[in-house]
Amino acid sequence: xxxxxxxxxxxxxxxxxxxxxxxxxxxxxxxxxxxxxxxxxxxxxxxxxxxxxxxxxxxxxxxxxxxxxxxxxxxxxxxxxxxxxxxxxxxxxxxxxxxxxxxxxxxxxxxx
Amino acid sequence: xxxxxxxxxxxxxxxxxxxxxxxxxxxxxxxxxxxxxxxxxxxxxxxxxxxxxxxxxxxxxxxxxxxxxxxxxxxxxxxxxxxxxxxxxxxxxxxxxxxxxxxxxxxx
Numbered sequence: 554x555x556x557x558x559x560x561x562x563x564x565x566x567x568x569x570x571x572x573x574x575x576x577x578x579x580x581x582x583x584x585x586x587x588x589x590x591x592x593x594x595x596x597x598x599x600x601x602x603x604x605x606x607x608x609x610x611x612x613x614x615x616x617x618x619x620x621x622x623x624x625x626x627x628x629x630x631x632x633x634x635x636x637x638x639x640x641x642x643x644x645x646x647x648x649x650x651x652x653x654x655x656x657x658x659x660x661x662x663x664x665x
Numbered sequence: 666x667x668x669x670x671x672x673x674x675x676x677x678x679x680x681x682x683x684x685x686x687x688x689x690x691x692x693x694x695x696x697x698x699x700x701x702x703x704x705x706x707x708x709x710x711x712x713x714x715x716x717x718x719x720x721x722x723x724x725x726x727x728x729x730x731x732x733x734x735x736x737x738x739x740x741x742x743x744x745x746x747x748x749x750x751x752x753x754x755x756x757x758x759x760x761x762x763x764x765x766x767x768x769x770x771x772x773x
Contacts, residue, residue, distance in 0.1 A: 586761070588761075588763075590706070594765060595669075595751055595753075595763035595764055595765045595766050596708075596751075596753075596761075596763045597763070598760050598761055598762070601760065609760050611760070641706045643706070643708060645708075651695065651696070651755075653710055653713045654698065654710055654713075654761070655710065656700075656707065656708035656709070656710070657707075658705070658706060658707040659706040659707065659708075661706065
């Protein structure tokens with residue numbers, strides 16, 4: 554079992570660009586959540602996907618959007634990147650909306 | 666809105682010491698998670714609690730729902746326990762609210 558996998562692991566973008574991050578959930582998991590973790594801080598909830606729909610959303614602007622595919626994998630898209638978007642982006646999957654979470658290693662985004 | 670506070674923010678211990686990390690939260694929750702994060706970012710779920718106490722190896726987690734408080738204990742600490750320990754609470758739906766984390770360093 555590969556667990557939760559995220560790609561890319563590291564990437565550098567410039568202000569104004571767009572980025573897409575990808576997440577494959579643990580086998581058998583149908584719920585995917587995304588979190589943003591700025592340096593030295595705890596993660597912040599971005600949104601959660603279940604049955605290919607966004608079910609809950611944290612306090613993030615519309616520049617942050619996502620998608621879940623029929624195979625339960627998910628993408629996080631961020632448009633019009635700002636310096637403040639530099640962070641570790643974590644994906645977590647669970648077997649249902651209330652189940653234990655399994656995290657990926659994260660994608661570290663640097664915006665210059 | 667749920668707030669999660671952890672203490673201490675930083676903790677240094679000698680190998681073999683008993684360690685306690687505390688977590689307090691406001692509001693109602695459906696579950697509380699203790700997570701471990703190593704340098705580089707990967708997060709591992711240690712415990713998910715909704716009541717009482719759980720034990721896994723040298724790790725023990727307790728929760729008091731009435732007092733809105735949880736503790737993570739590490740017995741016979743070891744340098745490989747050095748990591749950031751994060752408390753997170755699950756509210757309606759399955760949204761998690763995280764604490765800022767406790768940086769633990771265990772010296773040999």
